[in-house]
Amino acid sequence: MMMMMGETWSQLGSLIATAMFLWAMFDKYFPYQLRGPILTYSKKLASFVYPYIQIKFHEFPGEYLKRNEAYAAIETYLSNKSSTEAKSLKAVVVRDSNQPVQLSMDENEEITDEFEGIKVWWAAKSITPRTQSNPFFRAETEEKRYYKLTFHKSHREILCEKYINHVLQEGKAITVRNRQRKLCINNPSQNWGGYKSRKWSHVTFEHPASFDTLAMESKKKEEIINDLVKFSQGKEYYDKIGKAWKRGYLLYGPPGTGKSSMIAAMANFMNYDIYDLELTTVKDNTELRRLLIETTSKSFIVIEDIDCSLDLTGQRKKKKEQVNDEQKDPASKMAKGEEESNSKVTLSGLLNFIDGLWSACGGERIIVFTTNYVEKLDPALIRRGRMDKHIEMSYCGFEAFKVLAKNYLNIDSHPLFVTIGHLLEETSITPADVAENLMPKSMNDDAETCLKKLIEAIKTAKEEAIKKAEEEARLKAEKEEKEKQETTQEDVKVDESLAKEVKENGVEVVIEDKTLAKEVKENGVAA
Numbered sequence: 001m002m003m004m005m006g007e008t009w010s011q012l013g014s015l016i017a018t019a020m021f022l023w024a025m026f027d028k029y030f031p032y033q034l035r036g037p038i039l040t041y042s043k044k045l046a047s048f049v050y051p052y053i054q055i056k057f058h059e060f061p062g063e064y065l066k067r068n069e070a071y072a073a074i075e076t077y078l079s080n081k082s083s084t085e086a087k088s089l090k091a092v093v094v095r096d097s098n099q100p101v102q103l104s105m106d107e108n109e110e111i112t113d114e115f116e117g118i119k120v121w122w123a124a125k126s127i128t129p130r131t132q133s134n135p136f137f138r139a140e141t142e143e144k145r146y147y148k149l150t151f152h153k154s155h156r157e158i159l160c161e162k163y164i165n166h167v168l169q170e171g172k173a174i175t176v177r178n179r180q181r182k183l184c185i186n187n188p189s190q191n192w193g194g195y196k197s198r199k200w201s202h203v204t205f206e207h208p209a210s211f212d213t214l215a216m217e218s219k220k221k222e223e224i225i226n227d228l229v230k231f232s233q234g235k236e237y238y239d240k241i242g243k244a245w246k247r248g249y250l251l252y253g254p255p256g257t258g259k260s261s262m263i264a265a266m267a268n269f270m271n272y273d274i275y276d277l278e279l280t281t282v283k284d285n286t287e288l289r290r291l292l293i294e295t296t297s298k299s300f301i302v303i304e305d306i307d308c309s310l311d312l313t314g315q316r317k318k319k320k321e322q323v324n325d326e327q328k329d330p331a332s333k334m335a336k337g338e339e340e341s342n343s344k345v346t347l348s349g350l351l352n353f354i355d356g357l358w359s360a361c362g363g364e365r366i367i368v369f370t371t372n373y374v375e376k377l378d379p380a381l382i383r384r385g386r387m388d389k390h391i392e393m394s395y396c397g398f399e400a401f402k403v404l405a406k407n408y409l410n411i412d413s414h415p416l417f418v419t420i421g422h423l424l425e426e427t428s429i430t431p432a433d434v435a436e437n438l439m440p441k442s443m444n445d446d447a448e449t450c451l452k453k454l455i456e457a458i459k460t461a462k463e464e465a466i467k468k469a470e471e472e473a474r475l476k477a478e479k480e481e482k483e484k485q486e487t488t489q490e491d492v493k494v495d496e497s498l499a500k501e502v503k504e505n506g507v508e509v510v511i512e513d514k515t516l517a518k519e520v521k522e523n524g525v526a527a
């Protein structure tokens with residue numbers, strides 16, 4: 001028995017040795033020109049006995065230096081199946097992804113997939129580099145990897161038409177879902193020139209805001225969500241009407257009403273990147289154009305406090321001159337104001353960007369302007385078509401308060417809600433202030449303590465508002481009184497000079513109309 005086995009092994013060994021010898025001879029001496037026809041005929045012969053079709057997707061097809069997008073999409077698509085089916089896996093590091101590594105099947109592993117009830121096979125393959133120099137072969141120095149898809153020839157049509165497309169789209173969608181989003185900030189142009197310099201620097205965007213955590217009336221929220229969804233699905237519609245796939249939002253309202261939080265919530269909802277454009281560091285319209293041309297699709301381009309960054313006459317203004325210092329952080333605003341004086345970005349430059357260049361540089365971009373003073377903006381800047389949607393972020397109402405109570409205290413109702421509801425109707429307090437008061441300050445602070453604290457804060461805000469209104473009324477009255485006194489003093493002066501004139505000329509004219517008297521005094525006669 002042992003002898004027989006030994007014999008079989010030795011026969012097998014010599015068979016393999018012979019095959020290897022023949023292959024080596026073929027590889028070395030068989031003319032390169034004759035190989036093509038021989039391979040073609042042998043393939044035809046094989047297809048009679050082997051009814052399967054194979055498609056290869058190379059990582060670097062032909063002479064391309066760029067990685068094949070299809071290969072990358074297939075790798076991502078197969079990643080889930082690979083991690084459950086394949087025995088030998090490799091970890092691939094993916095840039096800008098939520099997943100630190102992506103698992104994919106190792107070379108010569110095979111996994112199955114199913115599409116509309118049809119079974120297909122995927123295999124990971126590679127061509128190892130040829131080290132020996134041979135005049136019949138092209139020199140290949142690097143390993144060439146590819147995926148091989150195999151299926152029965154009877155399903156050729158459906159798989160070629162639908163399945164491959166499905167794999168590529170799904171692979172790309174997974175990449176988008178897993179990708180880390182970016183918050184990009186523009187670099188000053190003096191840093192653009194050097195090696196590897198970039199116009200934008202980015203960090204991973206990880207803001208936790210969402211529409212669930214945003215304190216706002218639910219109807220308004222729903223309207224914005226619907227608008228965003230409609231926009232994201234609107235490629236065909238925008239193509240049809242001949243408009244660039246873009247949308248403009250204007251967010252306005254007092255400080256602390258959630259404008260920046262809204263942008264973060266929208267970006268999270270849409271899975272878009274954010275380009276936070278700081279206009280104060282942009283020297284002129286040319287620089288603005290160059291920056292915007294580098295933004296990518298699926299992104300928000302945000303210009304905060306647009307009224308302060310851009311003077312509507314075309315000159316830049318300093319923020320410190322514009323805003324009420326009580327409401328703003330003076331230090332940061334001052335710093336901004338100083339930088340602004342060098343910039344020559346104009347309103348028309350910005351409008352050109354919105355209407356022309358931006359439209360031309362591809363789709364799926366949303367531009368957002370924010371301002372605390374909507375009334376200061378030039379109508380040209382915010383007209384429909386440029387800023388398609390105007391969203392007012394207002395003081396905290398009862399509905400918005402309930403969202404904050406749920407977020408911060410995890411409660412849906414409480415007996416104190418009634419008092420808070422009444423107080424909020426009478427007082428203007430920002431969601432930021434409400435949120436600040438709802439946040440427990442120590443371990444012992446329960447929901448009731450926080451709600452009581454909030455009630456006190458609203459009452460204080462109410463008293464302050466009354467005091468402020470009284471103070472304003474007092475100042476107004478004082479101003480009016482002062483103006484009145486000034487007019488009376490002027491009248492007295494007119495009367496005195498008139499009396500002098502009468503005395504000198506001996507004519508007495510009584511002019512009761514003060515304006516007329518003044519005119520007589522100035523011109524000698526009334527017109």
Ligand SMILES: Nc1ncnc2c1ncn2[C@@H]1O[C@H](COP(=O)(O)OP(=O)(O)OP(=O)(O)O)[C@@H](O)[C@H]1O
Binds near residue numbers: 216254433
């Ligand atoms: N509508 C809101 N919903 C939830 N949280 C809010 C809301 N408004 C404000 N906040 C809270 O207040 C903080 C400040 O809000 P945010 O920065 O969004 O206000 P803003 O309107 O952008 O203010 P500014 O005009 O000063 O830039 C946020 O971090 C958030 O915690």
Ligand SMILES: [Mg+2]
Binds near residue numbers: 259260261304
């Ligand atoms: Mg803000």
